[in-house]
Amino acid sequence: MKKLTVLLVAVMMMFALAACTANKDAGSEKKDDGKGKSEEKKVEKVLNLNNGQEPTSFDPPIGFDAVSWNSLNNLMEGLTRLDETHQPKEATAEKWDVSADGKTYTFHIRDNAKWSNGDDVTADDFVFAWKRLLDPNTSSPAAFLAYFIEGGEAYNTGAGSADDVKVKAVDKKTFEVTLISPQAYFLSVISNPCFFPINEKVAKENPKWFAEANTFVANGPYKLAEWNHDSDFTMVKNDKYWDTKNVKIDKVHWAMVDDPTTEYQMYTTGELDTSDVPSEMAEKLFKDGDVKVEDQAGEYFYRFNVTKAPFQNENIRKAFALAVDQKQMVELVTKNQEKPAYGFVSYGFKDPEGNDFREKSGDLIKTDVAKAKELLKKGMEEEKYTKLPEVTLTYSTSDQHKKIAEALQQMFKENLGVDVKLANMESSVFATDQKALKFQFSRSSFLADYADPINFLENFITGSPMNRTGWSNKEFDQLIKDAKLEKDEKKRYEMMYKAEKILLDAAPIVPIHFYNQVYLQNKNVTGIVRHPVGYLELKGADKK
Amino acid sequence: MKAYFFKRLIAMFITLWLIITGTFFLMHSVPGSPFNEERTTNEAIQKNLEAYYQLDKPLIVQYGNYLKALVKFDLGPSIKKSSQTVNDMLGRGFPVSFELGMYTLIVALISGLILGVVAALRHNGIIDYLAMSIAVLGISIPNFVMATVLIQQLAVNLPIFPVATWSSPQHMVLPILALATGPMAIIARLTRTSMLEVLTQDYIKTAKAKGLSPVKIVFKHALRNALLPVVTVLGSLAASILTGTFVIEKIFAIPGMGKYFVDSINNRDYPVIMGTTVFYSAILIFMLLLVDIAYGVLDPRIKLHKKEAK
Numbered sequence: 137m138k139k140l141t142v143l144l145v146a147v148m149m150m151f152a153l154a155a156c157t158a159n160k161d162a163g164s165e166k167k168d169d170g171k172g173k174s175e176e177k178k179v180e181k182v183l184n185l186n187n188g189q190e191p192t193s194f195d196p197p198i199g200f201d202a203v204s205w206n207s208l209n210n211l212m213e214g215l216t217r218l219d220e221t222h223q224p225k226e227a228t229a230e231k232w233d234v235s236a237d238g239k240t241y242t243f244h245i246r247d248n249a250k251w252s253n254g255d256d257v258t259a260d261d262f263v264f265a266w267k268r269l270l271d272p273n274t275s276s277p278a279a280f281l282a283y284f285i286e287g288g289e290a291y292n293t294g295a296g297s298a299d300d301v302k303v304k305a306v307d308k309k310t311f312e313v314t315l316i317s318p319q320a321y322f323l324s325v326i327s328n329p330c331f332f333p334i335n336e337k338v339a340k341e342n343p344k345w346f347a348e349a350n351t352f353v354a355n356g357p358y359k360l361a362e363w364n365h366d367s368d369f370t371m372v373k374n375d376k377y378w379d380t381k382n383v384k385i386d387k388v389h390w391a392m393v394d395d396p397t398t399e400y401q402m403y404t405t406g407e408l409d410t411s412d413v414p415s416e417m418a419e420k421l422f423k424d425g426d427v428k429v430e431d432q433a434g435e436y437f438y439r440f441n442v443t444k445a446p447f448q449n450e451n452i453r454k455a456f457a458l459a460v461d462q463k464q465m466v467e468l469v470t471k472n473q474e475k476p477a478y479g480f481v482s483y484g485f486k487d488p489e490g491n492d493f494r495e496k497s498g499d500l501i502k503t504d505v506a507k508a509k510e511l512l513k514k515g516m517e518e519e520k521y522t523k524l525p526e527v528t529l530t531y532s533t534s535d536q537h538k539k540i541a542e543a544l545q546q547m548f549k550e551n552l553g554v555d556v557k558l559a560n561m562e563s564s565v566f567a568t569d570q571k572a573l574k575f576q577f578s579r580s581s582f583l584a585d586y587a588d589p590i591n592f593l594e595n596f597i598t599g600s601p602m603n604r605t606g607w608s609n610k611e612f613d614q615l616i617k618d619a620k621l622e623k624d625e626k627k628r629y630e631m632m633y634k635a636e637k638i639l640l641d642a643a644p645i646v647p648i649h650f651y652n653q654v655y656l657q658n659k660n661v662t663g664i665v666r667h668p669v670g671y672l673e674l675k676g677a678d679k680k
Numbered sequence: 681m682k683a684y685f686f687k688r689l690i691a692m693f694i695t696l697w698l699i700i701t702g703t704f705f706l707m708h709s710v711p712g713s714p715f716n717e718e719r720t721t722n723e724a725i726q727k728n729l730e731a732y733y734q735l736d737k738p739l740i741v742q743y744g745n746y747l748k749a750l751v752k753f754d755l756g757p758s759i760k761k762s763s764q765t766v767n768d769m770l771g772r773g774f775p776v777s778f779e780l781g782m783y784t785l786i787v788a789l790i791s792g793l794i795l796g797v798v799a800a801l802r803h804n805g806i807i808d809y810l811a812m813s814i815a816v817l818g819i820s821i822p823n824f825v826m827a828t829v830l831i832q833q834l835a836v837n838l839p840i841f842p843v844a845t846w847s848s849p850q851h852m853v854l855p856i857l858a859l860a861t862g863p864m865a866i867i868a869r870l871t872r873t874s875m876l877e878v879l880t881q882d883y884i885k886t887a888k889a890k891g892l893s894p895v896k897i898v899f900k901h902a903l904r905n906a907l908l909p910v911v912t913v914l915g916s917l918a919a920s921i922l923t924g925t926f927v928i929e930k931i932f933a934i935p936g937m938g939k940y941f942v943d944s945i946n947n948r949d950y951p952v953i954m955g956t957t958v959f960y961s962a963i964l965i966f967m968l969l970l971v972d973i974a975y976g977v978l979d980p981r982i983k984l985h986k987k988e989a990k
Contacts, residue, residue: 397931
């Protein structure tokens with residue numbers, strides 16, 4: 137048994153030794169690190185960002201989320217790119233011509249637009265990528281964005297063929313696309329990552345070219361240097377990029393830290409250059425004035441189910457909607473400096489006269505307790521209710537949703553004298569049931585996919601999978617349809633103003649607040665652009 | 681002995697098969713689908729996706745296909761991360777979790793044993809109370825609280841260690857400490873209890889009477905017997921620690937496999953749910969086998985093949 141004793145002692149000593157050396161290492165290497173960084177700063181500008189999680193996929197049409205596209209947006213580039221004012225500017229295309237009917241766009245691709253492996257970016261690369269986006273076998277969740285293209289929807293839904301999709305390479309550097317109708321926002325839509333070109337040659341040789349750093353071919357300001365899955369990845373300046381002289385950052389290191397508190401702590405120790413605001417710290421950080429706030433095109437709202445009592449009645453719906461105090465909600469409940477929402481389309485869209493859509497459309501449904509009470513009474517009379525049927529408010533399980541749901545419950549009780557029951561369920565089940573119209577009144581959100589009010593409004597046409605209210609209005613449907621075909625911007629905006637009014641007049645929804653992006657950023661870092669619609673922009677970023 | 685192992689092996693496969701079958705049908709009976717998100721894809725695309733992952737086939741066919749692939753150790757593609765397979769994910773995540781878990785176990789075992797033994801030897805003394813208060817703290821402080829406190833104190837306030845991520849030895853210190861306190865406390869308390877029991881036994885008195893040195897008594901006679909309950913818990917403890925812990929890995933941004941257990945269920949990523957469950961079960965079953973073998977080594981009175989012996 138001596139052996140066992142000896143063994144135990146030996147293991148203990150080994151551990152003690154290991155612990156000692158680890159500690160010593162920790163001390164000395166930390167010092168080295170600090171030195172290395174200050175020396176590096178002079179030669180190399182490194183941006184340390186956090187991606188939160190492993191990107192879903194760097195295959196452009198597949199990774200339809202922020203964790204994939206925030207970084208992909210800087211590795212690749214479409215025909216256009218959004219500038220600091222969120223307008224589409226020439227990118228891979230140096231110029232374009234639009235036909236008289238506004239439906240055909242001819243893009244001229246830059247001669248010096250190259251892939252990181254030295255290949256030319258050609259019109260064929262775009263034809264290949266866009267047809268692939270629409271290919272039903274690609275199963276891209278973003279394919280619907282390309283339904284503007286003639287033949288696109290038919291091909292994607294299996295009714296047409298790839299040859300009928302109206303995209304073609306006129307010559308090596310000229311790309312032509314025909315749309316189903318003139319779309320003022322087309323140039324902004326195609327800055328979206330799903331419209332990025334794909335190097336056809338590379339993709340045919342290796343269909344999984346996007347899965348690893350060493351096979352990834354980029355055409356954007358940066359290229360992928362290293363990718364340790366689930367851990368971190370590194371992008372470096374792409375010297376083959378046509379505008380590489382205007383890229384000032386040498387290296388961007390992306391960590392994958394999923395915990396908001398850890399992210400914030402790494403930001404405070406300088407391991408990260410930006411951070412989200414952890415909710416428990418929000419109040420203090422806002423007070424200190426460290427937090428930056430930027431608009432995001434999207435809305436947090438609630439959906440009524442107009443097929444279930446009592447919300448088949450418009451007056452009862454409106455009564456509930458008017459009983460909600462959005463201002464109180466953002467000031468006392470969410471406390472994240474969101475803008476209260478009294479309409480559905482968010483701020484930031486300018487009509488041809490230069491008016492902001494939201495401002496001109498005005499407050500379409502605004503807190504009014506007296507009127508709410510009156511409408512509830514009227515609605516109950518119309519439905520011959522002596523007692524209002526029981527109302528259950530459903531939300532998907534999360535602390536944030538819970539806070540808002542409880543505040544709503546309180547508001548309905550105080551302002552209408554109605555006791556609303558709360559229910560919550562896991563988000564995946566919630567989504568299925570909401571689509572199946574199983575709830576009476578439920579939590580919803582929408583983030584715009586492209587920068588135009590129509591993207592908000594088209595959700596509520598009859599039969600849209602985003603409708604989820606059972607609400608249907610012929611006039612509204614027609615207005616959306618006409619607006620999509622209208623070439624005259626002024627008329628188009630008039631239709632959209634009218635459509636929004638119809639929507640909120642019928643009140644199948646209760647707007648709560650518009651989304652925003654709040655973040656902390658190292659004071660030495662400049663030029664990172666966060667678009668209201670779109671993905672993180674690092675092309676013009678710089679670090680002192 | 682051979683016959684015993686053969687029997688155990690068969691039992692292990694049957695257990696594993698039952699777990700696979702149970703998990704497979706349970707997971708498909710939970711409402712929700714991998715393609716259900718706030719944003720809706722149109723029906724045609726959804727059908728394509730379902731066809732691609734064979735989710736449109738009858739459940740029993742999917743089950744058959746899954747078993748067929750599993751025999752070839754093919755755990756299938758991930759639905760959420762379409763460019764990766766479950767084999768890739770586990771192949772990358774497990775070594776990291778294993779490394780973290782191994783160090784954690786070593787730290788927990790050594791410190792737990794020392795605390796437990798010392799406490800038992802100084803029964804009802806100050807050292808005993810001190811050791812047991814440490815143990816009670818270790819059990820009652822959840823590891824995510826421990827982790828946050830450690831980060832705040834030893835990385836932010838006193839910048840000795842980096843906050844998070846997994847790239848060098850000093851990155852490992854805090855997560856190991858945070859993860860080890862719980863198991864350490866369990867081991868310490870178990871060791872103390874069973875040591876106390878063993879120390880009152882007659883053969884210990886005999887050993888003392890023989891004039892053996894206290895060190896010898898403790899290590900040769902007492903600890904060996906006292907270890908049995910510790911070894912029992914160590915099996916399942918090791919299986920869960922070695923396959924990663926969701927919370928600690930999330931807080932420290934460690935690229936282990938802990939997150940797959942939770943994320944896969946939230947995402948209804950069926951192949952990943954199956955892959956992690958099968959993998960975890962296999963490790964757990966293997967650990968339990970190791971525990972049984974360890975019994976025999978520690979205590980010759982326990983025969984693994986009792987029936988044959990008769």
